[in-house]
Amino acid sequence: MKKYLFIIKTTFNDSLQYISSLFFKFIGFAITMFVLTSLWRFIYSDGTNIIEGYTFNKMIWYLLLAEAISFGSGSIVATNEVRDNIKSGNIAYQINKPYNYIGYVISKFMADTFIRFIMFLLISIILGFIFAGRIDNFNYMSILAGIPIFISALLINGLVRILISLSSFWVEDSKPFQNVYNKFILMFGIFFPLEMFPKIVGTIVRYSPIYGVSYGPAKLILDYDFILFRNVFISQLITILIVIILISIIYRKGVKKLNVNGG
Amino acid sequence: MNIIEVKNLSKNFRVKEKDKGIKGSIKAIFKPKYKNKKAVNNISFNIEKGEILAFIGPNGAGKSTTIKMLTGILFPTKGDIKIAGIDPQKERKKLAYKIGCVFGQKEQLWIHLTPYDNFKFFGAIYDIPESVVEKRIKEYNDIFELDEFINTPVRSLSLGQRMICEIVASLIHEPDILFLDEPTIGLDPVIKEKIRVFIKRLNKEKKTTIFLTSHDVGDIEKLCKRVIIINNGTIVLDDSMENLKYHYLNKKIVEAKMNTKINLDEIEGITILKDKDYNLKLEVDLTKKSISDAIKMLDPDKIIDINISNTPLETIISSIYKR
Numbered sequence: 001m002k003k004y005l006f007i008i009k010t011t012f013n014d015s016l017q018y019i020s021s022l023f024f025k026f027i028g029f030a031i032t033m034f035v036l037t038s039l040w041r042f043i044y045s046d047g048t049n050i051i052e053g054y055t056f057n058k059m060i061w062y063l064l065l066a067e068a069i070s071f072g073s074g075s076i077v078a079t080n081e082v083r084d085n086i087k088s089g090n091i092a093y094q095i096n097k098p099y100n101y102i103g104y105v106i107s108k109f110m111a112d113t114f115i116r117f118i119m120f121l122l123i124s125i126i127l128g129f130i131f132a133g134r135i136d137n138f139n140y141m142s143i144l145a146g147i148p149i150f151i152s153a154l155l156i157n158g159l160v161r162i163l164i165s166l167s168s169f170w171v172e173d174s175k176p177f178q179n180v181y182n183k184f185i186l187m188f189g190i191f192f193p194l195e196m197f198p199k200i201v202g203t204i205v206r207y208s209p210i211y212g213v214s215y216g217p218a219k220l221i222l223d224y225d226f227i228l229f230r231n232v233f234i235s236q237l238i239t240i241l242i243v244i245i246l247i248s249i250i251y252r253k254g255v256k257k258l259n260v261n262g263g
Numbered sequence: 264m265n266i267i268e269v270k271n272l273s274k275n276f277r278v279k280e281k282d283k284g285i286k287g288s289i290k291a292i293f294k295p296k297y298k299n300k301k302a303v304n305n306i307s308f309n310i311e312k313g314e315i316l317a318f319i320g321p322n323g324a325g326k327s328t329t330i331k332m333l334t335g336i337l338f339p340t341k342g343d344i345k346i347a348g349i350d351p352q353k354e355r356k357k358l359a360y361k362i363g364c365v366f367g368q369k370e371q372l373w374i375h376l377t378p379y380d381n382f383k384f385f386g387a388i389y390d391i392p393e394s395v396v397e398k399r400i401k402e403y404n405d406i407f408e409l410d411e412f413i414n415t416p417v418r419s420l421s422l423g424q425r426m427i428c429e430i431v432a433s434l435i436h437e438p439d440i441l442f443l444d445e446p447t448i449g450l451d452p453v454i455k456e457k458i459r460v461f462i463k464r465l466n467k468e469k470k471t472t473i474f475l476t477s478h479d480v481g482d483i484e485k486l487c488k489r490v491i492i493i494n495n496g497t498i499v500l501d502d503s504m505e506n507l508k509y510h511y512l513n514k515k516i517v518e519a520k521m522n523t524k525i526n527l528d529e530i531e532g533i534t535i536l537k538d539k540d541y542n543l544k545l546e547v548d549l550t551k552k553s554i555s556d557a558i559k560m561l562d563p564d565k566i567i568d569i570n571i572s573n574t575p576l577e578t579i580i581s582s583i584y585k586r
Contacts, residue, residue, distance in 0.1 A: 006387035010373065010380065017375035017416065092336045093371035098359040099388055256338050 003099055004107045011077075011111035022116065026123055029071055033124075036063055036191075037131045052195040058222050059193075060132035065218040066190040068124040069150065070182075072117030073157040077109040082165035083174050086258075095255065102162070102251055109158040117154055135222060142224035146217065149229070152236035153217045157185075159243040160209050166247065169254030189214025209243070212236035266440060266472050267310035267333065272342035273496075274303040274328050302328040304496035305342070312439070315466050315473040317487035317504075321584045325496040326476040327366075330444050333474070334364050347439055360389060363433035367445035370425075371432060374418040378409060378428040381417065382435055389436035396435060403431045406461055423454035430458065434465070440472040441465070447479050459485050480577045492583055500583055508573055513549045516575075517557045518542070520568040525561070533557055541567075546574070 037060055044056040054062065082105060085091040095101050128135070164181055168174045188194075189210040194202050205211060216232035278300045281291035303325040310316050320326050331337040333344060335351035335358050344351055347361045372381045379400065386396030404410055407427050412420055417428065426446065433441065443462070447455045463486060465471050477483060483490060483504075490507055492500040500507070521541045529535050532551030537544035547557045554571060 003388045003390065006384065010376070010384045013380060014373050014375050088369075090369050090371075092331060092334075092366060093364070093369055096334050096336055096355060096359055096362070096364060097388060098356050098390070100356075258337060 007107040008111040011108045015112050015115050033127050057132045057136045061128050061135050062193055062218045064124040064128045066214040068120045069153050072120040073113045073154045075109055075112040077112050078158045078161035079178050083168045086168040113154050139224040142221045145229045146221050149217045149220055153213050156209050156239050157213045163247050166250045166254055209239050212239045264312050265309040266312040266347055268345040270307050270343045272306050273340045275340045276300045276302050301496050306498050313470045315487045317483040317490040318476045320493040324493045330442055334442055362440045363438035364442045365429050365433050365446050367448040372417045377414045379413045385432045385435045423450050443475045445477050447482055484576050514574045515547045516572045517545045518570045519561055519566050521565050522567050523565055
């Protein structure tokens with residue numbers, strides 16, 4: 001465990017070296033949020049006060065919180081780095097070290113994500129106050145309950161991305177699969193809350209990782225209640241367990257057929 | 264005592280093949296074709312503790328595949344490996360503490376961090392107490408003069424400085440065996456020499472076993488006492504460097520500077536390699552002719568200067584590759 005903490009510490013140190021590059025991502029994030037907020041403002045401008053239980057204020061905050069998770073966990077550690085390591089053969093240097101490679105990647109991802117997420121969350125809160133004002137009927141308990149839920153959301157997003165990246169053991173490029181996953185998150189987790197989809201789609205999303213990554217955490221902050229907290233958290237733990245099992249199986253199989261370039 | 268034992272080791276790869284052009288590319292999407300390639304074919308050898316071994320061969324011979332099987336990265340198709348009594352594939356983590364690896368064409372350092380931070384990181388993952396890591400960094404600092412660049416981010420280092428850091432990072436846990444896969448590739452002669460001197464010292468003082476693959480004959484000649492040559496996945500030679508240099512080809516090179524132009528006729532056992540103005544270069548096959556035969560042929564009274572040397576190792580190795 002000690003060595004994984006050192007990996008986290010080293011990643012913090014590493015991430016701080018290029019933190020200024022995040023600044024440009026903030027600009028992109030703010031522009032995206034401005035466009036989406038304007039779209040929702042237009043939709044609500046016909047006098048509609050509530051859409052599927054969401055006021056304009058809650059819709060904007062939902063969007064911002066879900067996007068903060070998505071942008072915050074967009075670390076390349078789980079995507080490009082794993083994929084490139086497998087494809088270039090650099091993985092050779094990592095799998096013969098006295099740690100578990102997957103544990104190494106997760107530690108690195110979480111450390112990198114922690115810094116990114118805090119930054120994007122702060123930007124989201126600022127934008128939220130600018131675009132929508134204070135969250136309606138905000139319950140301060142949601143902050144406390146949100147801590148494990150947001151950590152789990154970031155972890156699930158990373159784990160799913162690692163799982164997709166591990167397909168590089170078999171396919172030429174895992175990037176298209178990452179893009180499809182990102183689009184699913186965007187469409188079914190960020191742009192529209194679960195309630196807005198037809199029942200069948202909503203049910204599928206509820207049993208997919210998207211529920212624990214986007215909808216669950218954002219909804220909990222907006223409408224805190226203990227049952228929701230319990231449901232989201234249990235769903236997240238089950239997702240984490242399933243994805244970790246899948247990762248271990250895929251990784252073991254992949255490593256056995258590893259063909260390191262140049263030998 | 265054998266520290267590396269390899270018995271009947273083979274590795275096959277499935278390589279994707281496609282026909283020429285766009286038509287071939289489209290066909291490959293719907294009906295991919297694969298070819299089985301024997302990268303390593305039934306090789307066996309042992310290495311004693313403290314040996315420096317050159318494991319060489321032309322590109323694609325199976326060197327790197329072998330090294331990666333020995334270090335637990337690749338799984339063999341067949342055969343047994345024991346490294347310090349450990350099965351590399353079954354006990355990879357345990358093996359990691361016993362070995363160090365430097366792959367000249369791959370990177371293990373964190374490029375945004377300084378060498379110092381990198382060494383601390385590698386020390387921590389090998390469970391080495393901080394005080395010991397500090398002591399070792401100081402030790403390597405004295406050898407490689409790391410002070411100059413120890414606090415510069417790795418991304419800003421020269422190739423030579425980076426390679427030195429790669430080596431130090433691989434040795435921070437003082438492994439019993441060091442695997443070096445082309446460690447001097449692309450480096451200037453000064454850095455190469457520095458690395459060679461260090462490897463020799465490491466082997467002498469700490470009895471570290473060195474397993475080296477390199478295309479640089481200088482590395483092999485200056486460091487190794489034993490050489491294994493692999494080609495097309497099979498071992499074609501396993502001998503001492505002495506035997507390889509002096510007995511394997513039984514040839515000597517005679518270079519002479521004459522005071523007058525002489526006309527030579529090639530005879531069996533003596534080949535004229537160069538005849539330009541007053542300079543001659545002959546290759547003498549010692550199984551057929553002696554050095555004195557060559558000198559007599561030149562006429563000793565007309566020789567101003569003469570140099571007799573072994574056939575360059577590079578030539579010997581190339582001729583073995585071509586067989």
